[in-house]
Amino acid sequence: MRELEKIYIFDTTLRDGSQTQGVNFTLDEKIRIAESLNKLGVDYIEAGWPGANPTDTNFFNKKHNFSNSSLVAFGMTKKSGRSADNDPGLSAILNSNTKSVCIVGKTWDFHVDVALGITKEENLENISETTKHFVKNKREFMFDAEHFFDGYKNNKDYALQCIRAAYDEGATWIVLCDTNGGTLPFEVEKIVSNVVKIIPGNKLGIHTHNDTENAVANTLSAINAGARQIQGTLNGLGERCGNANLVSIVPTLILKDFFKKKFKLKIEENNLNYLTECSRLLDEILNRKPNNHAAYVGSSAFSHKGGLHVSAVEKNPKTYEHINPQIVGNRRSIVVSDQSGKSNILSRLDSLKIKIDKNDPRISKLLDQVKDREFIGYSYDGADASFELLTRRLLNQVPDYLKIKKYEVRVHKNLDDIDINSEAKIHLNIDGKDIICEGTGNGPVHAIDSAIRKNISKIGKYGDYLKDLKLLDYKVRILNTGTSATTRVLIESSDNSGLIWYTIGVSPNIIEASFRALLDSIDYKLFKENAPANI
Ligand SMILES: [Zn+2]
DSSP, X not given: OOOOEEEEEEEOTTTTGGGSTTOOOOHHHHHHHHHHHHHHTOSEEEEEOTTTSHHHHHHHHSOOOOSSOEEEEEEEOOXXXXXXXXXXXXXHHHHTTOSEEEEEEEOOHHHIIIIIOSOXXXXXXXXXXXXXXXXXXXXEEEEEEETHHHHHHHOHHHHHHHHHHHHHTTOSEEEEEETTOOOOHHHHHHHHHHHTTTSOGGGEEEEEBOTTSOHHHHHHHHHHHTOOEEEEBGGGOOSTTOBOBHHHHHHHHHHSHHHHTTEEESSOGGGGGGHHHHHHHHHHHHTOOOOTTOTTTSTTTTEXXXXXXXXXXXXXXXXXXXXXXXXXXXXXXXXXXXXXXXXXXXXXXXXTTOOOOTTOHHHHHHHXXXXXXXXXXXXXXXXXXXXXXXXXXXXXXXXXXXXXXEEEXXXXXXXXXXXXXXXXXXXEEETTEEEEEEEEESSHHHHHHHHXXXXXXXXXGGHHXXXXXXXXXXXXXXXXXXXXXXXXXXXXXXXXXXXXXXXXXXESSXXXXXXXXXXXXXXXXXXXXXXXXXX
16 A cells, blocks of 8 residues: 655744734634644644744743644744844744744745845745754754745746745755735646746645635635645734634545545644544634634534435435534534424434434424424524524423513613713512512613523522523524514523523514523523423
8 A cells, every 4th residue: 555645733823823813812812723733743833933022922932842843933034134143033943942933035026126126036045044054953843935835926037936935945844825815726736836846846845825715715825736834824813814724624534536546645644533623723813713613623514404414414324425424523403493304303312312202292382383483583593592492482491580570671861971871770579478579770781681680699599500601602694674673582591611602582672682682591501401390
């Protein structure tokens, strides 16, 4: 059997990814992401630009001990008119003491003329002197050939001279960058094939941006043409339209026969089951909602709707799934909807671990209830927890918890005031005792939520169970136009266990819809914590 060639994965989430608008990692966040990348098993973690800002400098000043990944410091070629030894930028990188360094330099003559304003010869000298400097200091040297593809198209000879300047002085990797992200897959394949004639593929890397939605495709094309290092980011994080998404590229290389038969990665197949968690961790740090439709790791990536699909998936998941979701740490989800038949309900019950005989008449009753509710505007597609409650209530498995006797919401605004204030008063009854909870907020839903949350200690035996309940997201949809509009509210909740659940409420009144969704969220939390019934 032929020996498998190694492909190296170089993550630049902490450097290129952090250049995204609105992204500003703290030191702790950088460390958490780096630890997670190390756990996944990438070869290189580019952690930032030492000396460029305090966070990056502090990161490199700290002692790190990563078992799988090498840390890489980033910087740019030396300035014209001074020696590499006397360039403070290069000194900061050397002083960071990483085994590997990645240095960006110009390879597009247009940029040399316009952006740097130096001669082409000076730029070549800056590249070769910088390379020499790091090689002499025993660093693994990588040269990021900025705008290489545009440079190649504009002045092929000069672009090639630039990368040779680094290669001839001992660079370990020459990384071809599609910095503006405008190159297409067949162009990448052709250009990389030509470069491989001059510099061997196992010395070539690829760094692409997603400005034509082709960053992943361009990366795969470059590998096909011979490149053996891939630069990209988690979830494709990066400025403008993002960088190449490693979360999509890595499983493709490991799982798809075309690549699997030729290549091996440091990340082993059984480590891929950490991929989904790794992707979601970044979203959590960025406080972003994960993309449901993300390849491999999105919550919809293996979700099935429609009776026919579902019954086929039940027979054999391969009918509608390109891989087994568990391999990448994701899971299959069966979406219950109006279109679905009994098989949908059954498999959804199965995934909730609700045991029921498939001929139990209550299944038809549940299906009818789902259909009736969907008719008035409910949608259980995205509201797992409400579906589970509906089912378990029908099966008498959910006790009554908070008993709401009535609630009032008051919204008021003084005309001289900028703020609109809301007050909520909820009359509860727990174990025969009347309790009144009051709260204020910047909107009616916020006021209802705070009436419960701020009075946790008052609500007796349920207080402890609800302490760590968090509302992550709140979405409102108006379902039909005109005055008879119905409102659908979807609430995303979580707690310290990290579990996320979704609940839904529908009513012609937005406050009532919100209240129902909120109560379902509370009931779900109490149910999963095995809280006692209200007696
Ligand atoms: Zn980039």
